[in-house]
Amino acid sequence: MFLAQNLLEALESLTSNKLRSGLTMLGIVIGVAAVIAMLSVGQGASASITGAINEIGTNLIFVTSGGQEDVTVTRPLTMGDARAIADPLQAPSVLLVAPMIQSRVDVAVGGESNSTQLQAVTADYQQVRNVTLSDGEFINDDQVLGRASVVVLGSDVAEKLFGTTVGLVGETVRLQGQPFRIIGVEESKGGSGFGSQDDHVTIPLTTAQARFTAQRGGAPDQLDMILAQAVTTEAVPQAVTEIEEILRARHRVQVGKDDFTTFKQQDILQTAAQITGVLTIFLGGIAAISLLVGGIGIMNIMLVSVTERTREIGLRKALGARRRDILIQFLTESATLSLAGGTIGILLGWFLAWTIGQIATATGNDFTPVVGIDSILLATIFSAAVGLFFGIYPASRAASLQPVEALRYE
Amino acid sequence: MSDCVICLEEITKTYRMGEVEVNALAGVSLRIRRGEAVAIMGPSGSGKSTLMNILGCLDRPTSGRYELDGEKVETLNDDALAAIRNRKVGFVFQSFNLLGRTTALANVELPLRYAGQTKGRRERAALMLQSVGLGDRIRHRPTELSGGQQQRVAIARALVNEPAMVLADEPTGNLDSRSGAEILQLLMQLNRERGTTLIVVTHDSSVAANTQRVIRLRDGLIEAEYVPGSEPA
Numbered sequence: 001m002f003l004a005q006n007l008l009e010a011l012e013s014l015t016s017n018k019l020r021s022g023l024t025m026l027g028i029v030i031g032v033a034a035v036i037a038m039l040s041v042g043q044g045a046s047a048s049i050t051g052a053i054n055e056i057g058t059n060l061i062f063v064t065s066g067g068q069e070d071v072t073v074t075r076p077l078t079m080g081d082a083r084a085i086a087d088p089l090q091a092p093s094v095l096l097v098a099p100m101i102q103s104r105v106d107v108a109v110g111g112e113s114n115s116t117q118l119q120a121v122t123a124d125y126q127q128v129r130n131v132t133l134s135d136g137e138f139i140n141d142d143q144v145l146g147r148a149s150v151v152v153l154g155s156d157v158a159e160k161l162f163g164t165t166v167g168l169v170g171e172t173v174r175l176q177g178q179p180f181r182i183i184g185v186e187e188s189k190g191g192s193g194f195g196s197q198d199d200h201v202t203i204p205l206t207t208a209q210a211r212f213t214a215q216r217g218g219a220p221d222q223l224d225m226i227l228a229q230a231v232t233t234e235a236v237p238q239a240v241t242e243i244e245e246i247l248r249a250r251h252r253v254q255v256g257k258d259d260f261t262t263f264k265q266q267d268i269l270q271t272a273a274q275i276t277g278v279l280t281i282f283l284g285g286i287a288a289i290s291l292l293v294g295g296i297g298i299m300n301i302m303l304v305s306v307t308e309r310t311r312e313i314g315l316r317k318a319l320g321a322r323r324r325d326i327l328i329q330f331l332t333e334s335a336t337l338s339l340a341g342g343t344i345g346i347l348l349g350w351f352l353a354w355t356i357g358q359i360a361t362a363t364g365n366d367f368t369p370v371v372g373i374d375s376i377l378l379a380t381i382f383s384a385a386v387g388l389f390f391g392i393y394p395a396s397r398a399a400s401l402q403p404v405e406a407l408r409y410e
Numbered sequence: 411m412s413d414c415v416i417c418l419e420e421i422t423k424t425y426r427m428g429e430v431e432v433n434a435l436a437g438v439s440l441r442i443r444r445g446e447a448v449a450i451m452g453p454s455g456s457g458k459s460t461l462m463n464i465l466g467c468l469d470r471p472t473s474g475r476y477e478l479d480g481e482k483v484e485t486l487n488d489d490a491l492a493a494i495r496n497r498k499v500g501f502v503f504q505s506f507n508l509l510g511r512t513t514a515l516a517n518v519e520l521p522l523r524y525a526g527q528t529k530g531r532r533e534r535a536a537l538m539l540q541s542v543g544l545g546d547r548i549r550h551r552p553t554e555l556s557g558g559q560q561q562r563v564a565i566a567r568a569l570v571n572e573p574a575m576v577l578a579d580e581p582t583g584n585l586d587s588r589s590g591a592e593i594l595q596l597l598m599q600l601n602r603e604r605g606t607t608l609i610v611v612t613h614d615s616s617v618a619a620n621t622q623r624v625i626r627l628r629d630g631l632i633e634a635e636y637v638p639g640s641e642p643a
Contacts, residue, residue, distance in 0.1 A: 005523065012511050013511060311507065312509060315503075315509075316520070316524075317468075318466070318501050319501070319521045320492050320495050320521055320524040322488075322489045323488060323489060323492075324489075402469075403468045404463050404469045407503075407507075
């Protein structure tokens with residue numbers, strides 16, 4: 001017996017009851033469409049989140065002051081620490097270092113005043129954090145040396161104060177009442193789930209040390225954070241080790257009692273990948289349940305069909321059909337049903353994913369659902385397997401009917 | 411022995427219906443020669459259907475021996491029985507039992523498919539339909555055919571594998587008298603011309619009158635055997 005012949009017969013039988021076959025297929029269609037759409041949304045979310053993190057740079061290392069809770073004596077991070085880390089002899093895996101002071105600051109133009117994040121950095125910060133400007137220039141070494149009163153605005157701050165992000169270079173804003181000349185405006189990075197990345201102003205580190213540290217108290221060369229860029233992504237763990245060794249020696253900490261914390265950009269990436277992975281599995285799992293329900297629908301209908309066609313089965317057996325022939329006949333029917341449903345489901349799921357992507361784009365989120373070959377394969381194999389699995393019981397019931405009883409059945 | 415296509419020896423069949431055992435056949439011995447046309451008669455409950463099921467290898471006897479065209483049937487498993495039914499038995503049912511979804515041609519092709527034949531199926535089925543007088547109806551579905559025509563399709567289906575015997579269970583029971591007579595004529599003609607052994611189960615004595623021998627059953631036993639016309643009291 002040949003596959004084509006079986007397939008033809010299965011199609012004949014299925015099309016003889018179009019409404020019922022269609023409704024049965026609907027369960028699989030919805031199941032597969034849900035699986036495809038959910039997986040693609042999950043993968044799209046994962047891609048857009050990791051993409052956003054990658055933009056910040058994967059070879060970034062953050063060093064902050066303070067360690068575990070039981071460490072009571074904390075030496076702050078200082079410019080000396082930053083210089084030591086920047087020394088290529090001590091830390092060959094570190095490419096660039098950007099020391100940083102952070103605080104809140106009031107920015108005012110005319111009567112307009114806004115509270116925002118202040119970042120005080122050196123010129124290397126631009127390269128470390130991939131800062132791109134839509135207008136003007138970033139802080140340079142001379143301005144750091146000369147403690148210049150210059151400021152780079154985040155795009156949100158520029159929008160709030162001036163209602164625009166262009167033509168602001170040369171204007172003056174007041175930080176805590178002191179005048180600063182605008183030398184550049186950053187390009188918008190967009191929100192990425194961690195709050196706005198555009199709501200801050202950036203000034204030279206030395207200027208902040210001279211003008212604002214008095215308000216904060218503490219040593220004048222105290223830092224809030226040191227950003228370090230490893231030479232390559234692969235060198236990040238090595239760079240972390242080097243930084244930790246330098247700081248342990250400089251801070252003379254006891255073993256296991258670091259008074260600082262290092263944090264890799266890769267950690268965030270890993271965490272994000274974990275979260276989106278769980279999300280994808282979760283969504284896919286829910287969708288798989290609907291596929292399962294669809295499969296049970298197929299089993300149900302096939303059981304009805306076997307009962308309905310008892311006489312036909314009896315006749316086929318009388319004409320010489322073996323157990324196997326009947327088994328194959330009914331399995332082909334259920335597999336055809338679920339494969340056809342699966343194919344339609346893939347198309348529908350694709351369409352759904354595309355629609356979700358369109359809606360996301362229309363609402364301003366950079367988010368593209370990804371319908372991968374793997375999810376299509378998964379859905380196809382899964383739906384065929386569902387058809388076979390849930391077809392086995394009805395088919396074997398049909399195959400084991402006794403011809404005498406089947407023929408007598410009314 | 412060699413000219414016997416069917417040889418039954420002391421066949422019994424016992425059904426259990428709950429607590430009660432029913433002896434449908436209580437020991438039937440029977441020989442049918444190749445090419446013979448035999449009628450099996452008897453009132454309902456006499457064991458006609460049971461005998462027919464055993465003759466057609468649809469059911470196994472409880473005890474006794476059955477040899478069909480040289481095969482010892484009682485020893486065979488389900489799949490081997492299916493093969494025997496396919497090659498050696500052609501069934502004609504009272505209610506035709508055609509597959510309504512497919513054409514007459516596909517219905518006649520069915521036994522050839524189960525025989526594992528791949529080539530020339532269509533041609534052979536078409537030829538068979540032609541020889542029962544339906545050469546111009548091969549693409550019709552059963553619902554588009556009259557009762558007599560449907561039974562002709564069934565006869566073509568029964569004969570397409572050139573079986574050792576044709577088992578007809580009340581073949582004229584669902585037909586009006588005219589098409590019934592035509593069907594009977596066709597069966598007898600095929601019996602004569604092709605030498606196919608024919609066994610007709612019926613309670614219509616006018617049907618039985620066309621055969622060469624009548625076997626009358628009662629209470630699971632052969633009550634009488636006679637040539638039509640010489641019916642014993």
